[in-house]
Amino acid sequence: MLHRVADALVANEQQIMEENDVEEARGKIADALLQRLIMKPQKIAQLAQGIRAIAAEDEPIRRVLSRIEVADGLVLEKQTAPIGVLLIIFEARPDALPQIASLALRSGNGLLLKGGKEAARSNAALHKVIVDAIGALGPDLIALVTSRDEIADLLKLDDVIDLVIPRGGNELVSHIQANTKIPVLGHADGICHIYVDKAADLDKALKIVADAKADYPAACNAVETVLVHEALGDAGVDALLQALRAVGAExxxxxxxxxxxPALGLPAAPAARHEYSSLGVTLETVEALQQAIDHIHAYGSGHTESIITEDAAAADAFLLGVDSACVFHNASTRFSDGFRFGLGAEVGISTSRIHARGPVGVEGLLTSKWVMRGSGQVVAKDTGVNYTFKKLPTS
Amino acid sequence: MLHRVADALVANEQQIMEENDVEEARGKIADALLQRLIMKPQKIAQLAQGIRAIAAEDEPIRRVLSRIEVADGLVLEKQTAPIGVLLIIFEARPDALPQIASLALRSGNGLLLKGGKEAARSNAALHKVIVDAIGALGPDLIALVTSRDEIADLLKLDDVIDLVIPRGGNELVSHIQANTKIPVLGHADGICHIYVDKAADLDKALKIVADAKADYPAACNAVETVLVHEALGDAGVDALLQALRAVGAExxxxxxxxxxxPALGLPAAPAARHEYSSLGVTLETVEALQQAIDHIHAYGSGHTESIITEDAAAADAFLLGVDSACVFHNASTRFSDGFRFGLGAEVGISTSRIHARGPVGVEGLLTSKWVMRGSGQVVAKDTGVNYTFKKLPTS
Known part of the structure; x- marks a missing residue:
């Protein structure tokens, strides 16, 4: 099914490119947003490649997570199973549609897609190509909701929708979290930190900080606050300042x-907790590793934080002590992404502590199910069998 | 810490037995409930044994769930981590307190316990023994909330409480689900089914059905509806009726x-969806396996269902097709329990499709965290590293 979808995207390349929303949107939305609306042959080829990679992975459903002999002839397995029906709400980004549809298909979930109106034509075209490629089951598996008014009604359907995944800005996500009883997977804020330790290799720090801010400033995994150990002195601060300014950061x-x-004359950070979503960044000093960790817990969003240090003990204290979905040592926060994590694609990044956390791929769209096979066993006040609880191999 | 708690329970056995609520409750609550309030030396010894079993398990925190090489020198791990702060609300059942406290300790979570007023003295005594045994950290790790009014306030604390687990009747659980934005793990109903297939070994069916109803009728894993394939004829129905009546079922x-x-003169079931929580049970016929599955999906609560059959294909169709937390073949629904599943103990049984499903032990009280270790890597529009995505062993 996934291979048919990949083939259909490539075969219908011309039509997908024609049915886009770029011309209507030109002048009405920001240039960065406009770029996202354009469907090029290269983008379509990449999408098809990603979908074939998802298809090539091992079957994710009915995978045995654990297996034990409960008693003689009574075997219990924990297996993966689809969650059920997912509602995914995404803003103007048509290439998210085939990715999300493929992850839902692979994980055996039904899908309700609610796309942004800025990409309405693209979404309709992509949805039609995918549903047609699936065949008879297509319309039942993946539905596209287009009316703007329907969101509020969809969020009330907690008896039939099992999970909502909003892909969009803080406002969209916060609104959804506040207005539904359906579990929501995602993140409202991406306030990522880099802590430059006193034992940092300054060259690594400069390179990583510049990448984390400037590679894609509007991304949720871009750095918003750089914490510098004061032992690095004025020279350390000046070097970071220069490296950030060199890539255009404010x-x-x-x-x-x-x-x-004060002589640096830097503008004050709007708040200790602030997501710039632009080339803005806050530089701040800390007296100790623990102060950096405390700062992150007080003002972060639990998304992604990185420590730059050559001190293995400091790195371990940070990786253990920082309570975020992703914690890195000597690497850019920009690596926090489903593709870069080897998940093939992602439906989003979760800062929730329940269910999936961090970048969510196929695995995060599964639940589990306990399957027990016996031959007539009864409990009889726990005298019916002799419990053995013997771990068995899962394959 | 867990061994100290186990030792302290045994050492303070006398005091725990004296500080109970049985005399005050006598005559005011049902006998079955009263039995639960009694703390006997045997019960305390079993609790201590269970806690030592939890302590003997492998360390659950920072367990590596997956490990990959993202690029040369850049390694990503998915590790287990505590969820954070749990709020557990339980009705009159003081022995649940040490079990839940031990699972929370083992999984590194902070715990707010809200016990039922019927067991207030027992709960206070058990809480004191446990907190004292833990030592200086005790009061910060496990708090006991006693005032009745505080529940509504606690349910508002979605910024500090990460998960609510209600242990009690349908009314309590439904009330909590309707009145908090904190994720709730648990089940409101336990409407379990047994399907006696046309290829059933009738002797096994009779034994299992009797056990599933009468072993502990008030339990959530007791059977409420028995579905019989009509091919078993009047003789099959009569045999099941007799087996159920022999154990006192209505x-x-x-x-x-x-x-x-009609000649059987059986009282009508109150509804197709009904939890008796007593020796009451519904007997119903179905024309086919698929009708049984459809009935379960229409009227069940997604808790535990069992098929009795000697037909391997029918069993597999049932185990795959029934969308419940636990699905069994030729075994009593009463096996659906954390202890019987080899989890040592349980904080409850979840019919939620998000996070943990079925009996929840230590594993269900954990989340995950992504830990990446590098040596200065940057993303640089995905040209900064050569992605390898090589799976590495987890140990």
Missing amino acids: VHAGERLAAAR | VHAGERLAAAR
């Missing part, structure tokens, strides 16, 4: 840095 | 059975 000072180095 | 007829066998 550096703001946190309270402690502003007080310590 | 058998009600479903609509089709009532129409087919």
Whole structure:
């Protein structure tokens, strides 16, 4: 089914490119958003390649997660199973549609897609190509909701929709979280931190900080606050400032840095907790690793944080102590992504602590099911069998 | 820490038995409930044994669930991590307190316990023994909330409480689900089914059905509806009726059975979807396996269902086709339980499709965390590294 979808996307390339929303949107939306609406042959080929990669993975459903002999002739397995029906709400980004549809198909879930109106034509064209490629089951498996008014009604259907995944800005996600009883997987904020430790290799720090801010400033995994150990001194701060400015970043000072180095003349950070979603970034000093961890817990969003250090003990303390979905050592926060994590694709990144956390691929769209096979066993006040609880291999 | 708790329970056995609520409750609550309030030396010894079994398990935190090489020198792990703060609300059942406290300790979670007022003295005594045994950290790790009014306030704390687990009747659970934005793990109903297939070994069926109803009728995993393939004929129905009556069950007829066998004079089932929580049970006929599955999906609660058959293909169709937390073949629904599943103990049984499903032990109280270790890698529009995505062993 997935191979048919991949083939159909390539075969219908011309039509998909024609049915887009770029011309109508030109001048009405930001250029960055406009770029996302364009469907090029290269983008379509990449999508098809991604879908074939998802198809090539091992079958994810009915995978045995654990198997034990409960008693003689009584075997219990924990197996993966589809969650049920997913509602995915996404803003103007038509290439998300085939990716999400493929992950839902692979995980055996039914899908309700609610796309942004800015990409209405693209979404309709892509949905039609995919549903037609699936065949008779297509319309029952993947539905596209187009009317704007229907969101509020969909969010009330907690008896038939099992999970909502909003893909969009803070406002969209917060609104959905506040207005439904259906579990919501996703993140409202991406306030990522990099902590440059006193034992940092400064060259690595400069390279990573510049990448984390400038590679894609509007992404949720871009860095918003850089915390610098004060032992690195003025020279350390100056080097980071220069590296950030070299990639076009607009550096703001946190309270402690502003007080310590007023002569730098940096604008004040709008708040200790602030997502710029642009080339803006806050630079702040800390006296110790623990102060960095405390700062992250006080002002972060539990998304992705990275420590730059050559001190293995400091790295381990950070990786253990920081309570975020993703914690990195000597790597850019931009790696926090389903494709870069080897998941093939992602439906989104979750900062929730329940169910899936971090980038969510096929695995995060599965639940589990306990399957027990016996030959007439009864409990009889726990005298019916002799419990053995013997672990068995899962394959 | 867990061993100290187990030792302390045994050492304070006398005090725990004295500080109970049995005398005050006598005459005010049902006998079955009263039995639960009694703390005997045997019960305390079993609790201590269970806690030592939990302590003997492999360390559950920071367990590596997957490990891949993302690129040369860039390794990503998915590790287990505590969820955070759990709120567990339970009705009169003081022995649940040490079990739940031990599972929370083992999984590294903070715990707010809200016990039923019927067991207030027992709960306070058990809580004190456990917190004292833990030592200085005790009061910060496990708090006991005693005031009745505080529940509504606790349910508002979605910024600090990560998961609510209600242990109690349908009313309590439904009330909590309707009145909090915190994720709720548990089940409101336990409407379990047994389907006696046309290829059933009738002796096994009789034994299993009797056990599933009478072993502990008030339990959530007791059977409420027995579906019989009509190919088993009047003789099959009569045998099941006799087996159920022999253990004291009060058998009600479903609509089709009532129409087919009015002469049996069975009282009508109150509804196709009904939890007796007593020795009441509904007997109903079906024309086919698929009708049984459809009946379960229409009227069940997704808890536990069992098929009795010697036909391997029918068993597999049932185990795959029935969308419940636990699906069994030729075994009593009463096996659906954390201890009997080899989890050591359970905080409850979840019919939710998100996060943990079925009996929830230590594993269900964990989330995951992505840990990436590099040496200065940057994304640089995905040209910064050569992605390898090589699976590595987890140990």
